[in-house]
Amino acid sequence: MQKVTGELLINKALELLDNGTVNRVLGWKRGEFAYDMTPAVFADAEELKNNFVFNDFCGANFSKYLIAETRKEGKVLVFLKPCDSYSFNQLLTEHRFDREKVYAVGIPCEGMVDISKVKKAAGDGILDIVCENDGLVVKTLYDTDKVIDCKEVLAERCVSCKSRKCVAYDELLGENGDVLDSSRFDEVEKLEKMTEDERYAFWQNELSRCIRCNACRDVCPACTCEKCVFDNPDSGVENKAVSDSFEEKMFHIIRAFHVAGRCTDCGECSRVCPQHIPLHLLNRKFIKDINEFYGDYQAGAEVGSRAPLVNYTVDDLEPSEAVQKGDADNA
Amino acid sequence: MQVKGEYKPLIVAFCCNWCSYAGADLAGNNRLNYPDNVKIIKVPCSCRVNPMFVLRAFQRGADGVILCGCHPGDCHYTSGNYYTRRRMALLFSMLNYLGIEKERTRVEWVSAAEGAKFAATMNEFTEAVAALGENKRLEDLRCKK
């Protein structure tokens, strides 16, 4: 159901490789399973023709890969979905890679599907999935092929998509979309309306499942520190893996705070969490608070914007007012 | 003041060197009582207080954390407390979102002349935290019920 096909992207990539604009391509290739599209770097045309894919499972945000890729020789081609283009700008704002060494092609995105929703709908034993028109044809071990409407299995972040507008590119394939009036804060609001006890129960249930695999940190395009504070012996918070340690307990709060005002809300953290913890609800709380306290701010909407936490006005609201405002239960 | 043996909440107070720490000194000079369970840590400016320090205090058993700095506009470093205000507004809102009682966190602006305000703030804050009882939530946030 994507408006641009893999073929179109391959042709674009071949053209740019051929005319020497770039010497390699950052794209998706099929992984072990049909729904497992992994980021890959393609250096030659054959490889590209054989392995490059673009379909409803290509959720991965490539912008973070550019930090490492731009350190290499020559220019790299990157395909940016609207979500990814915000991260791209945010990384540029933070001087994390050399723009000159990237050729960015913006592509439209119709939303990516969530494999766990597909599994729920199709049952276990998925052998293969083919993306056709607006649906997925799922072949399973046990049943006849099932056709699932993509809209039914969209990832949560795509259901409440904030923008279909590519904000950074050298060239655009297809038509650019618009910034959407999304419902992305609905879930946050629901939590805010709960009592403190209910909220605590909710988060204890979610966060106690965390196995500290660091997948959220590793995939996050805002978590690009040379060395994470939790690995920094001078920070006073570094710990070995001890279950009762400070790091263990506070990791998610600190991570969310560190990306506050810089998080573009791409939703990768929740996508990769093997424990299905809705981590985006932490980030979105910060985004919602920032919007409400200091005026609307979208990280990555433009390069060079001043993040709200490194900014101030003399009449900002007081922390006590902020807590009242962010607590719908008591408001 | 609490009677001995009764539950006493542990309060960590971060005070900026130029205003609030001097305000606390003035409270002392004027012999204004406030609970002994308030322990002050001196920082050059309230903007030196990393959210990690606040979380660390809670994790190690503090029941309430308060930051005191110069009044907005009076920062010795001109703008430090403005950053504090934003950081703590967001941090405290987040902690409340996680179900941590909002009465456990506070930012108060105390000038070097406000010894009485310092003592009153500490009395009031300690009382509010004492009413909530021990802070177990942040310690147990990642534990299964």
Added chain:
Amino acid sequence: MQRIGVFVCWCGSNIAGTVDVQAVSEALKNEPGVVFSTNYQYMCSQAGQDIIKNAIKEHKLTGMVVCSCSPRMHEATFRKTAAAAGLNSYMVEIANIREQCSWVHKDMQIGTEKAIILGKAAIAKVNLNAPLVPGESPVTKRALVIGGGIAGIQTALDIAEAGFPVDIVETKPTIGGKMAQLDKTFPTLDCAACILTPKMVDVAQNENIRIFSYSEVTEVKGFVGNFDVKIKKKARYVKEDVCTGCGLCTEKCPQKKVPNEFNLGMDNRRAIYIPFAQAVPKVATIDPNACNMLKNGKCGVCAKVCAAGAIDYKQQDEIIEEKYGAIVAATGFNPISMDKFDEYAYNQSKDVITSLEFERLTNAAGPSAGKLIRPSDGKHPHTIVFVQCVGSRCAACAEKGKEYCSKICCMYTAKHAMLTRDKYPDTEVYVFYIDVRTPGKNFDEFYRRAVEEYGVHYIKGMVGKVAPEGDKLMVQASDLLANKQLHIAADLVVLAAAIEPDKSARPLATMLTASMDTNDFFTEAHPKLRPVESPTAGIFLSGACQGPKDIPETVSQASAAAAKVIGLLCKDKLTGNPCVAHSNELMCNGCSSCERVCPYGAITYIDKEFRMPDRTTRVRRVASVNPAVCQGCGACTVACPSGAMDLNGFASKQIMAEVDAICK
């Protein structure tokens, strides 16, 4: 491992009255790192200090904790004591067991318990202290003053008198600024030129002062004591050192129709001009936008008439690079544009003028040779309406005016009104005001004279509309005290336009990394206690660039700024505060978060080459803190997500250790 000494002070009974000092020194003996612990009646006394000195030597202490009064009292004392005994002063920590313990608690047991915890926290911190040595940097003994108005002139003269070389950079062809355009000055009514021009001559003749007129600052690098500045000397097409200022060229130039900015466009000058007779430097300047020779090579009259041979049509802009120890911003002000105030018909009628234009009209060297006339027909005006607060105190109309009070308008309007009545008693003068603000020395007396002796009609209320009708200006206004509407047929309307910082101030502030308020006035390091310094070390503020001021205030601030500059330039070396931020380059991402929160512009970025484990090298952008500029607030340490930025003396680890010690 540190070897820490603990010294518990009784402070007579101040501490010992509510804290069992013996128990405290006993309890702290067993803390990690502590090798010696004692208590004494008065630690700050000579005998107490001797105990400390001896212990440092005897026990080879590497750190010490004094449990005593507030560090605000005696931290400096004990640091000196430590240094005298060979221990680095920054290895001393104070546990405040007086102001924050014995004086606020009454119960001995409670006081003792708390004192022990405070002691433990200080010990935990000292365990992580590292010796610090204040950095030193040299001072270039030369000052730069940006702006050559009365503020810049006074500052430069004072600095030069103290024996230091000063350069003045002025964008206009002459120094003098706004004051040179004024007629008389309140409240004494002496003529502006009579008191200003001698000062301008002093500047020109002072051996320590160089004037870069018709020039601008294009780049500022470095920090306090060590600024590297680039100054662009714009081509004036006249050799400054050759021109005698005879003015013959300005009489012979055939291009006569160039609006004269010195007279605010009320008359014309030539393409080659000297702004006014007493200009300093008195050198002609060719306006390249008006000169036919420069535009199309057809003329050359000035070169022909110049006996000195000073004309040089091929002159180029010149970049001058110079080092300075201190920089003074004195960029001044301008009246705001009246374009948006349609209600006053400023753009419709020549007879609606601003107060500065009125100054030129009454100035003997002005376009009317000092005769008060209507600009439209040259007739003598019989009814004049002055409107105050045009664009000042205008919170509701922020898009056209300013929220603040421009401060000088009440007084100069009183002056204008008084002078008009004095010279032309047949003229009716009305002043419309919101409030009359006269809080200076002899100011209110001055205003009372205008009302009582000179019969100026002061009316509380604002003018709503000025409409040209025939050769009259119909003024519609409200009289708030009489609660009625007034209609006055005026011959001349004078608008007291709000003043705003000069447009060059904003880009200059960026170059200087000096902060500004929302109105583009420079902010001072402290609004009460450091009013002539910018928060950025080595940058000083003089005159109206910091806020609206009149001449006496400007001059006193200018001299104050000069005193601060002299204080700085007197030093051979600057000793820094060693408790400054530093970045761990291995961990820094170069993301710029720290730079954005630094109030002092102490953080810059460098591209640094790193050796990778595989022996390749990689160049990365990393933050670098200038310890001479950093003031040690720590804002950057929290803005830094990776924790690469840390603060000497208040390191993250140290504060964490204190937290842990308290919460144990």
